């Protein structure tokens with residue numbers, strides 16, 4: 001049985017992934033939405049990943065307002081999409097979990 005942690009489980013992509021994977025008998029899903037995990041907070045992100053010890057972490061949490069990112073100083077985008085992504089990657093590496101990001105051309 002593989003345990004998969006989905007961050008951003010209420011996102012467009014995260015909810016589709018959760019639906020797709022939840023009925024597979026060989027997979028246990030741990031789903032966290034924005035009310036349960038804040039990507040900018042290093043220590044809670046670490047705890048949310050290292051405590052359930054998933055085999056795979058799929059991060060669908062992101063700041064996706066592309067126009068805002070381009071028009072304003074991108075500090076919020078950097079905090080969520082770069083530093084937050086780094087916290088996820090570090091915690092995943094610590095427990096040997098595969099860390100997955102799904103790309104887009106948007």
Ligand SMILES: NC(=O)c1ccc[n+]([C@@H]2O[C@H](COP(=O)([O-])OP(=O)(O)OC[C@H]3O[C@@H](n4cnc5c(N)ncnc54)[C@H](OP(=O)(O)O)[C@@H]3O)[C@@H](O)[C@H]2O)c1
Nearest residue numbers: 008010011012013034037038039060061062080102103104
């Ligand atoms: N949609 C697609 O077709 C698609 C395809 C390929 C790749 N992707 C990638 O998948 C990711 C998600 O995209 P999406 O289209 O699914 O966007 P979305 O529906 O807007 O989902 C983004 C999710 O991230 C959450 N979030 C935002 N800031 C956060 C933070 N600081 N901490 C924790 N969670 C936070 C949002 O919660 P709130 O709503 O509460 O802010 C929301 O649930 C992006 O990296 C995108 O590039 C998407």
